[in-house]
Amino acid sequence: TEQELDEMFSTAIEVAKEAGKVIRDGFYKEKTVDTKISAADLVTETDQAIEKMVHAMITKKFPDHRFIGEESTAESGEKHQLTDDPTWIIDPIDGTTNFVNHVQEVSFSLGVMVNKKTVIGVVYAPIKEEMFSARLGKGAYLNSEKLKASDITDLKEAVIIFEGGNSRDAKLLEEKVKNIHALIAHSRGIRAYGSAAVNLCHVAAGRGQGYVEYGLHIWDFIAGALIATEAGAVVLDPTGSDLDPLRQRVLCACSPEVAKALSQILTHIDTGYD
Numbered sequence: 001t002e003q004e005l006d007e008m009f010s011t012a013i014e015v016a017k018e019a020g021k022v023i024r025d026g027f028y029k030e031k032t033v034d035t036k037i038s039a040a041d042l043v044t045e046t047d048q049a050i051e052k053m054v055h056a057m058i059t060k061k062f063p064d065h066r067f068i069g070e071e072s073t074a075e076s077g078e079k080h081q082l083t084d085d086p087t088w089i090i091d092p093i094d095g096t097t098n099f100v101n102h103v104q105e106v107s108f109s110l111g112v113m114v115n116k117k118t119v120i121g122v123v124y125a126p127i128k129e130e131m132f133s134a135r136l137g138k139g140a141y142l143n144s145e146k147l148k149a150s151d152i153t154d155l156k157e158a159v160i161i162f163e164g165g166n167s168r169d170a171k172l173l174e175e176k177v178k179n180i181h182a183l184i185a186h187s188r189g190i191r192a193y194g195s196a197a198v199n200l201c202h203v204a205a206g207r208g209q210g211y212v213e214y215g216l217h218i219w220d221f222i223a224g225a226l227i228a229t230e231a232g233a234v235v236l237d238p239t240g241s242d243l244d245p246l247r248q249r250v251l252c253a254c255s256p257e258v259a260k261a262l263s264q265i266l267t268h269i270d271t272g273y274d
Ligand code: LIP
Pocket: 041, 042, 070, 091, 093, 094, 095, 096, 097, 163, 164, 165, 166, 167, 194, 195, 196, 197, 213, 215, 216, 217, 220
């Protein structure tokens, strides 16, 4: 019901603020860093502490809701199951490499799905004090300001965000380099801010016209994807079909025209299915 959704939304904001405090406290301190799938895939004790705290806060309020978190998934090594039940999907720190390097583009990302549809998206970048939020059908906001994506339709005038990702697989890198070439050739320039969630919010806020990444997971992009679409951007599978949250890839563009042009110039990489 609408009332339940209101309650879930206020919990999401509250949880994001608490997570933001922990990120801010840890930002300038010495960190214990560990690696996961590659030397470029980092986790710190702050990621793990936030995930535990957030899990506890959510289950206390909504004991029968499901939870998918980046670090608990990494620890258990199990595939996460996306069901129709209300599910809270969180990335405690999206942009852990930035966090470790004192780069301000770090965020806490929280999406809530019901019947496999995202109904709430919250991305909080606590160092910059930017709280991005969206509810399905109700628009997207940066703090209290309503967001609207850019209205550019020509890829030649578009700035596209692109990430190298954390896989070091040689074949995959070759295809990514092809994509970097194609993007530079056809756009006004490329950028990489180091956090999928922040990248999507940048497009939502008109700070760029597109974002493409291959090799992501649901917690990296599910919240930002709702924020972007609620700001009028399009979020798709890079091939142009509907976004599949378990397909490990995302294309976001400020307009359908830019989305189509991007989809046509890219080599579509299949990194697997969660
Ligand atoms: C990161 C993403 C980033 C991507 C990295 C990584 P993490 O998330 O947001 O855009 O390029 O491969 O997945 O690991 O910092 O939560």
